[in-house]
Structures are given as C-alpha cells and as structure tokens.
Amino acid sequence: MTRADKYHIFERKIDSWRERRKDADDRKSCDSVFDKQNLLRIYKLFSDGVIDQFEFPISTGKEGVVFSVTTPDKSRVAVKIYRTSTSSFRDMAKYVQGDPRFKGITTNRRKLILAWAAKEYRNLQRLQDVGVRVPKPIAHHQNIVVMEYIGTDEGPAPEMREVSIEDPDSLSREILDFTKLAYQKAELVHGDLSEYNILMLGQKPVIIDVGQTVLLGHPMAEEFLVRDVMNLARFFKRRGIAIDVEKELKEIRGR
Ligand SMILES: Nc1ncnc2c1ncn2[C@@H]1O[C@H](COP(=O)(O)OP(=O)(O)O)[C@@H](O)[C@H]1O
Ligand SMILES: [Mg+2]
Incomplete structure (x- = not known):
C-alpha cells in the first residue's frame, strides 16, 4: 500500500x-x-x-x-x-x-x-x-x-467532584501522599490540583492534567503547592474531613 x-x-x-x-x-x-x-x-x-x-x-x-x-x-x-x-x-x-x-x-x-x-x-x-x-x-x-x-468498558472514569466518596478520610490521605511523593521524589508541584483533575477509578484516585505541573525550582512552585493543598482542604471540608493545611504543607515539604 x-x-x-x-x-x-x-x-x-x-x-x-x-x-x-x-x-x-x-x-x-x-x-x-x-x-x-x-x-x-x-x-x-x-x-x-x-x-x-x-x-x-x-x-x-x-x-x-x-x-x-x-x-x-x-x-x-x-x-x-x-x-x-x-x-x-x-x-x-x-x-x-x-x-x-x-x-x-x-x-x-x-x-x-x-x-x-x-x-x-x-x-x-x-x-x-x-x-x-x-x-x-x-x-x-x-x-x-x-x-x-x-x-472501564462502561465509560471513562468520572472526576472526583462527580462521585460519592465512601471513605473521604483515606481518599484525602492518598491524594496528599501523592502530593508528597510528587514533591519529594519527582520534585514537581501539580499546580492545578482539584476535584476536576482527579479521576476516580472505582474508589481509587488517578491524578491527571499535568501540563502546567512545575519543577520545584519554578518561581511559582511554592505558591502553586499552597493553592493545591487549599483546594483539597476546601473539597474535603464539604465531605466532613478537616485538612490542616499548614501541617500538611510541612509534611509534604519534609520540613
Ligand atoms: N487518561 C484519561 N482517561 C480518561 N479520561 C481522561 C483522561 N485524561 C483526561 N480525561 C478526561 O478529560 C477531561 C479533561 O482532561 P484534562 O487533562 O483535565 O484537560 P483540561 O482540563 O485541560 O481540558 C478530564 O477531566 C477527564 O474527564
Ligand atoms: Mg483538567
């Protein structure tokens, strides 16, 4: 051909x-x-x-x-x-x-x-x-x-904002752990982390939309990190989970 x-x-x-x-x-x-x-x-x-x-x-x-x-x-x-x-x-x-x-x-x-x-x-x-x-x-x-x-064969995974969450406490932990891994091991800050950019495969979170994700050396990296964690705190607050933003930021930064 x-x-x-x-x-x-x-x-x-x-x-x-x-x-x-x-x-x-x-x-x-x-x-x-x-x-x-x-x-x-x-x-x-x-x-x-x-x-x-x-x-x-x-x-x-x-x-x-x-x-x-x-x-x-x-x-x-x-x-x-x-x-x-x-x-x-x-x-x-x-x-x-x-x-x-x-x-x-x-x-x-x-x-x-x-x-x-x-x-x-x-x-x-x-x-x-x-x-x-x-x-x-x-x-x-x-x-x-x-x-x-x-x-799945039934369709694409929904965004986190669209699903009912069985265990918001462990889900929020899992996402914060991902944020920490990204920061400490990959030296990346997502920069647009929210219920729109986390897909739920069953009850498991998958992080998407990382075009804007920046290296730690980026001048806005810290600002983006704070915003990401605040977005999560806002979302999970409505699900009855209190995320201590300052404490989590320390944990993520490892200092
Ligand atoms: N790998 C993927 N598998 C299934 N659906 C996806 C995937 N990537 C993105 N989507 C869907 O497309 C939407 C838009 O993708 P995203 O990467 O967030 O781009 P943007 O928000 O810039 O338009 C997502 O919210 C999600 O619903
Ligand atoms: Mg998106």
Whole structure:
C-alpha cells in the first residue's frame, strides 16, 4: 500500500467517525481540532501503529480535547490534543517560564504549545516513576499526548467532584501522599490540583492534567503547592474531613 492509499483510508475513517457524531456541539468542538495540520499529526500516530480508531470525545475543553481512541490491538487509550489556537497563551507562558527544561521558547506561540504537550508527557513519566498514580504516558507528537485510558468498558472514569466518596478520610490521605511523593521524589508541584483533575477509578484516585505541573525550582512552585493543598482542604471540608493545611504543607515539604 502506498503512503497516499494509507492516508486515504485514514481520512475515510475520520470522516465516517465525524458523521456518526450527532451532537452538534460535540461536532463543532471536535471539528475545530481536526484541521489539516492536526490531521497530519494524528495520521503520524495512526501510521506508527499507536492508535487505530477514534471512539468519542471524553472532554472538549478550552485548551484541548480528550478522545477515547482504540489501538490496533483493540485496547483503548486517551488522546489529548491541545488546541493550537488557544486564547490562554499568556497564562500558559507563565508555567513554562522558569522551567530550565524549556528554556527560550516562551515567546513563540507555536513552540510554546508544542512544549506544553511535551511537558505534560514528561511530567506523567516523572510522576509515574516515583509511584504517583497517573495515566501511563504512551506517546507524544507535537501537540498530542497519548496516554493510558482511565476508565472501564462502561465509560471513562468520572472526576472526583462527580462521585460519592465512601471513605473521604483515606481518599484525602492518598491524594496528599501523592502530593508528597510528587514533591519529594519527582520534585514537581501539580499546580492545578482539584476535584476536576482527579479521576476516580472505582474508589481509587488517578491524578491527571499535568501540563502546567512545575519543577520545584519554578518561581511559582511554592505558591502553586499552597493553592493545591487549599483546594483539597476546601473539597474535603464539604465531605466532613478537616485538612490542616499548614501541617500538611510541612509534611509534604519534609520540613
Ligand atoms: N487518561 C484519561 N482517561 C480518561 N479520561 C481522561 C483522561 N485524561 C483526561 N480525561 C478526561 O478529560 C477531561 C479533561 O482532561 P484534562 O487533562 O483535565 O484537560 P483540561 O482540563 O485541560 O481540558 C478530564 O477531566 C477527564 O474527564
Ligand atoms: Mg483538567
């Protein structure tokens, strides 16, 4: 099969998938990421055998879209595609500035967004290496991150805000332990930790959305850490659990 034939098959797959998406809003936000450039990037992952077929969008956000996608061996992965036309460029720059891994790229919009996906991929790797439960990183290409699908055959795992929690005390402990592991072993601060960015696989938390996650050396790292722990305290307070923010911060910092 020639490369052109292969691309043609791929295009047909995408088209037929698009036609099956009935919901107008769904379609609109998906179409906005399926521009020519992104199609070519998705095609790269397709021809490399990383992905096979798009199933459905799990989430369509301001900064990107997350899809459930099957693989050639019939398993399932999550594919996050960052929008290259995002309006939050300025906000994003602030997270990459001060990260020595991404020196000198913050003034170029295109490069910044590509760095963002690379950063999310590397943060996932680093967090996984120290034992924080995150989606396993599988591949990244330009503005696309492929990772473990968190969910079951019935559907993607819900966000923590959406579920009823059986044991809020031990759940909050588990998340704080992850925060400490991330800080002490991976030298990372999540930076946007909340009930929106923790998925619940049954009653087990999985930390997601680590594009903005920063190294401890980042000028805002401490500020982000405080905010993360305060977010958790606020959420768990409503579930009858009092998190002592000062005490937990000391514990996380190990001093
Ligand atoms: N690996 C994954 N498996 C299943 N669902 C996911 C996965 N990653 C993200 N999602 C879903 O997509 C939503 C958005 O993903 P997230 O990484 O938080 O991006 P953003 O908040 O920047 O749009 C999540 O809240 C979650 O519902
Ligand atoms: Mg999120």
